[in-house]
Amino acid sequence: MTKFQKKALILSSIGFVIGCAIGIFIFIATAGEDFRFSQMSLAEILIGGIYGALGMGGSVSYDVEQWGLLRATLTHLIPALIAFYLMGYLQGWLMPGSTLFWIMTVAWLLVYAAIWLTMYLGWRRKIRKMNEELKALKK
Secondary structure, eight states: OOHHHHHHHHHHHHHHHHHHHHHHHHHHHHHTTOOOOOHHHHHHHHHHHHHHHHHHHGGGGGGOTTSOHHHHHHHHHHHHHHHHHHHHHHTTSOOTTSHHHHHHHHHHHHHHHHHHHHHHHHHHHHHHHHHHHHHHHHO
16 A cells, blocks of 8 residues: 555545544534434434545545646545535425525535635745755855
């Protein structure tokens, strides 16, 4: 197993656990007085785990040095968005063409963009700091 594959597996595993935890939290928060665990709730929790695994595991696309930022972003964004659609459809709350479908798509893209921008600015700041340190070392 390559270092790249190992990193993808580790991140996917962490994402799966986080996705399942979020699924459990949502299940508990929405269960109300009728707190019964069923096959459907288990499926929803596992779907959340799969979604988390795809999101975090897919982030290794940013580690492919030959790819530019646009290609890495699209390689991560498109499967994550498709997984979001599948997750919503399988859980019965996201029907293609509905108003909710478009609202959730826009909301998802806005959250994705906010996270992407935060990460981008953070890395840009770190790179600038490293470049300044390199300049100081050269002097």
